[in-house]
Amino acid sequence: MRLKEETEYEEEKREESMVAQKYSIGGGFPQPTKAVVVGYALTSKKTKSFLQPKLEGLARNKGITFVAIDPNRPLSEQGPFDIVLHKLSGNEWRQILEDYRQTHPEVTVLDPPDAIQHVYNRQFMLQDVADLNLSDAYGTVGVPRQLVIKKDASSIPDAVNRDGLKLPLVAKPLVVDGSAKSHELSLAYDQYSLQILEPPLVVQEFVNHGGVLFKVYIVGEAIKVVRRFSLPDVSKRELSTNAGVFRFPRVSCAAASADDADLDPGVAELPPRPLLERLARELRRRLGLRLFNLDMIREHGTRDRYYVIDINYFPGYGKMPEYEHIFTDFILGLVQSKYKKRTAKPVEEPV
Structure with a gap:
């Protein structure tokens, strides 16, 4: 039984090998042709722990720019953003994000507010x-x-x-x-x-x-x-x-x-x-x-x-070893994935 499961696991690993390589330290994503703009709406404490100089420096080298979001201004008037990172609380902010996701489907919001809300309640979390x-x-x-x-x-x-x-x-x-x-x-x-x-x-x-x-x-x-x-x-x-x-x-x-x-x-x-x-x-x-x-x-x-x-x-990633490499590769992977979806040619039906 164990041999069979190990074989199935190896098959899965082969299928995911390209993905796994991308997230290795010093991963191999090509530098984007234009800057990747990541808007962030975080508490001051989270901003300090997450946006450390080592992350911002590596991000700049890889063509990624972090831009602070002002939660007191309409989100649609800021940016444009490729990705939005957020960890603010409150029903009003959650509604702002939901509306923004509907009107800006080209922007990746990490993560959907309703999904986050699910793990904020320990009755449902596990x-x-x-x-x-x-x-x-x-x-x-x-x-x-x-x-x-x-x-x-x-x-x-x-x-x-x-x-x-x-x-x-x-x-x-x-x-x-x-x-x-x-x-x-x-x-x-x-x-x-x-x-x-x-x-x-x-x-x-x-x-x-x-x-x-x-x-x-x-x-x-x-x-x-x-x-x-x-x-x-x-x-x-x-x-x-x-x-x-x-x-x-x-x-x-x-x-x-x-x-x-x-x-x-x-x-x-x-x-x-x-x-x-x-x-x-x-x-x-x-x-x-x-x-x-x-x-x-x-x-x-x-x-x-x-x-x-x-x-x-969105835990304290600043305490995770090598987080700056892992996170910047993750951001580039999201952008590359979106680009491939936009440029993919529709499959023609056989005659």
């Missing part, structure tokens, strides 16, 4: 991963069991009992709105303490994962994985002796890199590349997104059981 139910020779990918609580914290213990969730439980705000608070999490050790949590939220079974989290960055068809330190495992003894709710900041963002740490090989080993490629390909299609990352863990004590615990749109 549903596509769960529906995928990915399992092959390289491992299985699922999501932790979770429960949505929209109001009335006093009902949480009964709801947890009814659904059979096991302690400890990770609690996260239901809506991801870009604020630091929306990325905070709490770890609840006992049922009584669940009542002090603040809905709306999701509670998720905590899975021991060796204290290491894998951040899987996705830029179009390119994938880059880094390790981050995460919450430590919880032993049965700790669970029986500890009580209360422990609050943590945004663990995956604030944590130090674990790439160079002296870790147990069973904890440090990255998820298999074929598994990640299949997962990313399916989620790109299901989510309708090209710029996102997955927070992924391996259940401690197993070699092939993985869980996706969060999905983030």
